[in-house]
Amino acid sequence: PESKLIDEIFKEVLDWLDDTFQTENNNHLVGIESRTEEIESVLGVGSTMNICKLGISGSGDIGKITIAGAIFNKITRRFEEFPNIGLNFQSKRLTRKKLLIVFDDVHHPRQIDCLIECLDWFASASRIIIISRDKQALISCGVNKIYQMQELVHADALKLFSECAFEGDHPK
Structure with missing residues (x-):
């Protein structure tokens, strides 16, 4: 029907806007x-597969939070909004909702047990990102997949250094 076509066009436009927004905000x-x-x-964004729990692991100051923030900014429109729900949220508010949740600096599963135990509340297309320096903590949290942050490749590291030191891609 016509309404389905309109929904598909709307989704395509939102995807295009998300890609544009991502590029403009992350040029630097x-x-x-x-x-x-x-x-x-890896997250399978746009898929209706089961809830995906992705762990992001890596040493300190390697960019785990930066990359999670970029992902969040890029795909957040595809999920229902519940900003800053905190620890005292009501489970009824989250029932069958398609959610994008990001946990930062997780050292032990106890920190997120209250939410992880209730995954059946969420819609199957929900995505959970858990950030930790400790890969074992991510495994203990039952993540489906772990993305191991790596250092920048040499060319990117040189570009970053040049931008910081010389305010451009190379010395003037």
């Missing part, structure tokens, strides 16, 4: 484009 972030695409693929 060196090496982020390929990483966000890879994580987005």
Whole structure:
């Protein structure tokens, strides 16, 4: 029917806007484009598969939060909004909702047990991102997949250094 066609067109426009928004906001972030695409693929964004719990692991100051923020900004429109629900949220508000949830600095599963135990509340297309330096903590949280953050490749590291030191891609 016509309404289904309109929904499909609307989704395509939103996807295009999301891609444009992502590019404009992250132009200054060196090496982020390929990483966000890879994580987005792993998350299965746009799919109605089961709830996906993705862990992002890596050493300190390697960009785990930056990459999670970029992913969040890029795909958040595809999910229902419940900003800052905190720990005292009501489960009824989350029942059967398609949610994108990001947990940062998780050291132990106890930190998120209250939510992870109730995954059956959420719609199957929900996505949960858990960030931790400790890969074992992610495994204990029962993540489906772990994205291991790597250092920048040499060319990206040189570009980042040049942008910071010389305010451009190379010395003037």
